[in-house]
Structures are given as structure tokens and as C-alpha cells.
Amino acid sequence: MVESVTADSLPSVGDVVELDIADQAYGPDSVARLNGIAVFVPDTAPGDRVRARITEVHKRYLRARVVSILRESSKRVPYNCPIAHQCGGCQWQYLAYDEQLRAKERAVRDALVRIGGWADPDVRAIIASPREWRYRNKARYWVETAGDQRRIGYYARSGDAVVPIETCPLNMDGVDTTLTTVGRLIASETHRDVAESLESVIARESLGSGEKAVRLILRREVPVRAFAEALMREVPALVGVTYNRAGRNAMRRDRVVVGSGTLTEYVGALEYRVSVDSFFQINPFATPLLVDVVREAAALDGVESVLEAYGGVGLSGVALAERASRVTLVEADRSAANDARRIFSKRGIDSATVYERSVDDMGDLPGGVDVIVCDPPRQGAGRDGIAALNRHGAYRLVYVACDPTALARDSAILRDAGWNLHWARPIDLFPQTYHVETVALFERR
Numbered sequence: 001m002v003e004s005v006t007a008d009s010l011p012s013v014g015d016v017v018e019l020d021i022a023d024q025a026y027g028p029d030s031v032a033r034l035n036g037i038a039v040f041v042p043d044t045a046p047g048d049r050v051r052a053r054i055t056e057v058h059k060r061y062l063r064a065r066v067v068s069i070l071r072e073s074s075k076r077v078p079y080n081c082p083i084a085h086q087c088g089g090c091q092w093q094y095l096a097y098d099e100q101l102r103a104k105e106r107a108v109r110d111a112l113v114r115i116g117g118w119a120d121p122d123v124r125a126i127i128a129s130p131r132e133w134r135y136r137n138k139a140r141y142w143v144e145t146a147g148d149q150r151r152i153g154y155y156a157r158s159g160d161a162v163v164p165i166e167t168c169p170l171n172m173d174g175v176d177t178t179l180t181t182v183g184r185l186i187a188s189e190t191h192r193d194v195a196e197s198l199e200s201v202i203a204r205e206s207l208g209s210g211e212k213a214v215r216l217i218l219r220r221e222v223p224v225r226a227f228a229e230a231l232m233r234e235v236p237a238l239v240g241v242t243y244n245r246a247g248r249n250a251m252r253r254d255r256v257v258v259g260s261g262t263l264t265e266y267v268g269a270l271e272y273r274v275s276v277d278s279f280f281q282i283n284p285f286a287t288p289l290l291v292d293v294v295r296e297a298a299a300l301d302g303v304e305s306v307l308e309a310y311g312g313v314g315l316s317g318v319a320l321a322e323r324a325s326r327v328t329l330v331e332a333d334r335s336a337a338n339d340a341r342r343i344f345s346k347r348g349i350d351s352a353t354v355y356e357r358s359v360d361d362m363g364d365l366p367g368g369v370d371v372i373v374c375d376p377p378r379q380g381a382g383r384d385g386i387a388a389l390n391r392h393g394a395y396r397l398v399y400v401a402c403d404p405t406a407l408a409r410d411s412a413i414l415r416d417a418g419w420n421l422h423w424a425r426p427i428d429l430f431p432q433t434y435h436v437e438t439v440a441l442f443e444r445r
């Protein structure tokens with residue numbers, strides 16, 4: 001047993017050490033210190049004392065895996081899923097929900113300080129998800145076939161095997177039962193061809209309407225109609241089945257096999273008719289809270305012109321339209337941009353214009369922009385995105401981020417471009433995982 005090390009005498013891979021877990025990192029691991037060197041250990045909670053085997057040695061940090069827990073932290077709760085240790089789906093099940101919230105709030109603050117370079121950012125209290133379990137309206141399971149064995153589930157935490165899932169406690173019930181039905185059907189000989197060509201299956205369920213949909217992602221095209229019809233018979237409230245091709249061969253839009261390719265979603269009283277291949281927030285219990293914070297940050301008086309960048313189907317734009325003189329939405333995905341056009345039009349929002357294009361290349365837009373709502377994908381807007389947004393002369397920018405690190409990076413670019421961070425508010429859209437959404441308000445100096 002190695003009890004202590006210095007930078008010059010690092011332990012080796014395979015050594016077993018005793019560690020006191022100090023902090024929850026932003027990610028799947030917690031952090032302990034071994035003579036000042038950070039050791040990242042998954043499946044541990046701050047306050048645990050563990051015996052752990054070193055799995056990786058780097059100059060500035062180590063990684064280790066728990067061999068045994070010597071003293072359990074009071075922040076631990078029992079696992080809620082028998083395959084939590086193998087499955088890569090969620091990482092923080094063992095942490096009490098209060099502790100998850102604290103760790104996420106701290107992660108947002110730390111990122112803004114360390115990466116963003118803001119000395120003392122006003123990070124407001126995190127908003128909890130109204131549901132800690134069974135909140136996901138969408139899940140993608142991967143399909144693995146080996147001989148006569150067919151598995152459907154998430155990828156394992158390590159390696160690339162699929163961990164078969166009977167039920168996932170994060171999924172809404174309808175998502176879960178739909179995927180179980182898919183799993184049962186592809187296990188039968190009747191649908192062998194479909195099973196062998198399936199890369200993955202995505203199930204969606206709308207909380208507001210109860211409608212469900214299935215997307216089949218195929219490695220090679222085979223007839224899927226009989227399979228889709230069987231699903232329609234077996235899954236209550238399934239509105240349709242669509243398919244697309246995997247990877248580089250993906251088509252810009254899904255093709256409908258049977259039924260409809262759209263779901264009706266609700267956020268409070270607002271209705272969004274969404275194509276099954278368009279992005280929509282995955283925690284419908286917390287999405288109305290997110291929209292409330294965006295409304296608060298945008299602080300519209302009814303006269304402002306709003307640019308919704310990375311707008312998806314117009315989640316924020318629709319919610320803000322009644323207090324704006326004009327809404328311009330920019331979205332790269334054809335399916336989402338088309339949905340946004342239809343949604344604005346159905347709500348009679350004549351002042352809205354939708355551009356199907358990349359934010360990076362959006363160029364000049366007609367009319368001025370007062371307030372920007374920017375909700376980029378995980379990697380953030382980056383230099384090009386922010387440069388494109390910055391040229392429109394807006395005085396307020398509401399940044400909605402699903403990764404605090406990307407938010408922090410972009411916040412530093414914004415500061416250099418003349419923006420101040422006023423406040424940031426984390427919202428927990430993803431309980432049991434380390435992921436956290438943040439709304440950050442920037443104003444031009």
C-alpha cells in the first residue's frame with residue numbers, strides 16, 4: 001500500500017492507496033489529494049474515505065478506482081438502479097440531490113472564475129428540477145447484435161459494449177416502455193433484418209400531450225414498415241415511426257415510415273409542434289422554469305427587437321414574442337427551422353422571421369437587434385459565433401448554456417468584446433448527472 005507520494009515519487013498504475021474524497025468535480029469523478037496531487041475517483045462522494053487502485057498516472061493528476069469504501073460520506077444515498085456501476089447513462093446517482101445541486105452551483109461559479117476570469121461572479125441560487133427521477137422525455141438506446149444475441153441500451157462507462165437496459169429510472173414512463181417494446185420486438189426472429197441493421201433507436205414522449213414517437217437510425221437501409229407497424233400496434237399513443245441513416249450518411253430530415261413525424265409539446269400554455277428530429281429540451285418538468293429565467297433576463301418592455309440565435313424550434317422566441325416588437329430566429333437545422341416557422345405562424349406571431357443558417361455565417365440581418373438570446377450546442381458559440389452576434393449592436397445578451405465550461409470560455413470572449421456579466425443562474429435540467437444548464441445575463445459596457 002502506498003500511503004503518500006510527492007510529485008517526484010508518483011505511485012504506479014495498480015498501486016492501492018487510501019484517499020479522503022474532498023470535492024465533487026464537474027464530471028463523473030470526485031477529487032482527493034495525495035500529497036497535493038489531485039486524484040480523480042469516480043463513484044465517490046465528498047466525505048468518503050476509500051481504498052482505491054491507481055489506474056492512470058499523469059504529471060499533474062492521477063486517476064483511481066474504488067476498491068473498497070472505508071467510511072461512507074453522509075452525502076451518499078443508495079443507488080436507484082441495479083446497473084448504475086456499468087451503465088454510462090448517469091454518474092451522480094449515489095449523491096443526495098441537495099449535494100448534486102450544491103456541486104452544480106459550485107461548478108458554474110468555479111468555471112466562471114477559473115476559465116472565464118470573472119473575479120466574483122454573481123451566481124444565483126440553483127433552481128432544482130421539480131422531478132429528480134423519470135424526467136427524460138427522450139432517450140437513445142444503442143443496438144448491439146452478436147450472433148443470436150441482441151442488446152439494446154446505453155454504452156457501458158468503459159469500453160464500447162452496450163449495457164442492456166430493462167428500465168432506466170431517468171426516463172419518463174412512456175419512453176421506458178416504448179424502448180422495452182423495441183427491445184422485445186428486435187429480439188424476435190420476425191424482425192431479425194431490422195435488428196441487424198439498427199444502429200440506435202430514439203424514443204420521445206411529450207409530457208403535455210402524452211404523444212410518443214420512435215426514430216430508427218439504420219446502418220443500412222432495409223424494409224422497416226412491418227416493424228414500425230408492429231410498434232404502432234403495441235405502444236399506446238405512438239403517433240409515428242420515422243427513420244434516418246447513421247453517421248455520415250444521415251439525411252437532413254427523417255423519413256416517416258408510418259403515422260406522423262411530429263409531436264405536440266407544451267411549455268406552460270405555449271404549444272410547440274415539433275418534428276421528432278428537431279431539438280427540444282429533454283426535461284419538460286424544468287423547461288418552464290428555464291423559460292421563466294430567460295424571460296427575467298431578457299427584461300423586455302414590449303419594444304425590443306430580439307434575435308434568438310441557435311433558436312431550435314423557437315422555445316424562447318415564442319415565449320418572448322408577446323413582449324417584443326420583433327423576433328428573428330437563426331437556426332442551422334432544417335427540421336427545427338421549419339418547425340419554428342410553423343409554430344410562429346400558428347401562434348399568429350407575424351413579427352417573427354426564421355433564417356435557416358449557421359450563426360457563424362448569418363451575416364447582416366434586416367433591422368436592428370436590441371436583445372440576443374443565444375442557446376448554442378454543448379461546445380458553445382466560440383469566437384466565430386460571438387463575433388457574428390457581436391456585430392448586431394445589441395445591448396443585452398442572454399446566454400443559455402448546457403456546459404458551464406463552454407459558457408465560461410465564451411464569457412471571456414464576450415468580456416473582450418465589451419460585455420459585462422451581470423448574473424448567472426444555474427438550473428438543474430439533468431438530475432443524477434453532472435450536467436447543468438445556466439442562464440447568464442450579459443450587458444454591453
Ligand SMILES: C[S@@+](CC[C@H](N)C(=O)[O-])C[C@H]1O[C@@H](n2cnc3c(N)ncnc32)[C@H](O)[C@@H]1O
Nearest residue numbers: 279310311312315331332333358359375376377
Ligand atoms: C441547445 S439547442 C437550443 C435550441 C433552442 N434554443 C431550445 O432551447 O429548444 C442548440 C440548437 O442550435 C442549433 N445549432 C447548432 N449549431 C448551430 C449553428 N452553428 N448555427 C445555428 N444553429 C446551430 C442546433 O440545431 C440546435 O437546435
